[in-house]
Amino acid sequence: MKDNTFTEFVLDQLAALSELRVRSMFGAQGMYQAGRFFAILEAGRLFFKTNAATAAAYVERGMGPFTYQKQGQVMTLGYHEVPPEVLENAPELVLWAQRAIALATPRPARPPSKKRR
Numbered sequence: 001m002k003d004n005t006f007t008e009f010v011l012d013q014l015a016a017l018s019e020l021r022v023r024s025m026f027g028a029q030g031m032y033q034a035g036r037f038f039a040i041l042e043a044g045r046l047f048f049k050t051n052a053a054t055a056a057a058y059v060e061r062g063m064g065p066f067t068y069q070k071q072g073q074v075m076t077l078g079y080h081e082v083p084p085e086v087l088e089n090a091p092e093l094v095l096w097a098q099r100a101i102a103l104a105t106p107r108p109a110r111p112p113s114k115k116r117r
Contacts (some may be wrong), residue, residue: 006044013090014097025112026068036104038064040079046087047079048100055080078103 007022007029014020019034022041031039040047047066049059055065058080066079086092 007041010039010041010046010087013087013093016090016094017097017101032099033104035106036101038100038104040077042066045100046082048082048096049103050078050080051099051103053100054103058083061085 010031011020011022015108017033020075021032022029023032024030025040028040030037031041038049043060048058050065055078056075058064059084064079065076066081067074068107069075082096086096
């Protein structure tokens with residue numbers, strides 16, 4: 001059975017946000033708020049969606065980007081690890097999450113399924 005302690009902790013810290021959902025993805029977990037994919041949870045670490053302007057706050061605190069291997073190459077996404085001091089401070093974590101959510105694009109709605117006759 002998978003240990004969800006870290007995921008539960010993050011969800012508790014972000015309880016002020018509505019419509020949070022976590023889904024398994026490629027050995028990690030993706031976090032959505034109202035259909036916006038804004039965070040990745042992997043191996044006890046939390047990564048938030050960033051852009052060139054917001055990534056600076058993470059880099060200044062020594063936090064790196066989310067990386068993964070693809071065909072022997074290290075790839076990065078526009079997500080940076082949340083600093084531990086932010087993760088431990090629920091009100092501050094919510095503010096950082098709200099910035100990440102603002103950058104995330106909504107997941108497109110699924111078209112209605114076509115019934116075959």
